[in-house]
Amino acid sequence: MLRNLRLHRVLWAVTGLLALVAAVTGVAVPGIYAGVVAEDLRPGAFSQDIISALASAVLIALALAGGNEPAKGQIAALGLLGYFFYAYGIYAIERAYNGFYLVYLAIFGLSFWALIAAGASLERNLFEPDLPRNLRIVSASGALLQPLIFYPLWIAMLVPLMISGDQIDSLYSIFILDLCFIMPAFLLLAFLTYRSHPLGLLLLPALYVLGFTLIFSLALGELAKPMFGLEINLQSFWLSLVLSVFFAAIGTFHLLKLDLTPRPRQPASQAASQRPPGPAPEHRR
Incomplete structure (x- = not known):
């Protein structure tokens, strides 16, 4: 699916290795967030580091896999890169100025450029991906549901801030x-x-991988609150858990049922040469 797969594997491995170091340190020494992350948000940082450690291990495994990595594995890797872009984008934008801030910036930047490189390297002409119609509609509807919910929600939260300054x-x-x-x-x-x-058929499952990892870390963060002297918000926990399961289910079915059998397209010149001859055009006098 991706050209120059060796280059992409290098990007995946470096991103995954940096994320693994940062995430494992965050889990082992939660105090690194003291003073740079609000107290009520530290359970979320802790749970995000757990998910990041697992995600980085999977990304490194995909990077080190021998042979030509299957297309579906590459799609999963793109989803994990999207997760790192978001997760460490939070630390970068929120100015988490601890000893790992430059590492956060590196992960944020590497994941972004790895996604850009992947988009520029897609061999779309080698595949004509296919997905059963019913599943295609369900998958697309599930994706459409997110902006329909979060655009109004976030804008409604921003408008009062814009009015008050x-x-x-x-x-x-x-x-x-x-x-x-x-x-x-x-x-x-x-x-x-x-x-x-x-x-759409190729990249939407990657977006579901991103969604699952992000939202599941929120559910895990609720369970981690007692470790930090906070109470669990059961409503937030169940909402995050249900939404993460939703992402996981749709993304898994989409990826499993996605037909990626190589069907090389004929060059236009060859296709034209195989067309049955038609009536000769009339010559103008």
Whole structure:
């Protein structure tokens, strides 16, 4: 699916290794967030580091896999890169100025450019991906649901701040990342998947991988609150858990049922040469 796969594997490995070091340190020494992450948000940072450690291990495994990595493995890797872009984008934008801040910036930047490189290297002409119609509609509808919910929700939270001129101290990165990057991606890929466009069919599962890892870390963060002397918000826990299971289920079915059998397209010149001859055009006098 991707040209120059060796280069992409290097990008995946470096990103995964940096994320593994940062995440494992965050889990082992939660105190690194003292003073740079609000006290009520530290359970979320702890749970995000757990998910990041697992995600980085999977990304490194995909990078080190021998042979030509299957296309579906590459799709999963793109989803994990999207997760790192979002997760460490939060630390970068929110100015988490601890000893790992430069590492956070490196992960944020590497994951972004690895995604750009992947987009430029897609061998779309080697595949005509196919997905059963019913599953294609369900997958696209699930993706469309996200911007329909979060655009009004986030905008409704931003308008009072815009009117009053208040500046919140934390989580403003969520507005930036969601409204500028994630929701437009869901919207675009939902439309392309509805149209059975190859880009939508190929990339929408990666977005579901991103969604699952992000939202599941929120559910895990609720369970981690007692470790930090805070009470679990059961409503937030169940909402995050249900949404993460939703992402996991749709993304898994989409990826499993996605037909990626190579069907090379004929060059236009060859296709034209195989057309049956038609009536000769009349010559103008």
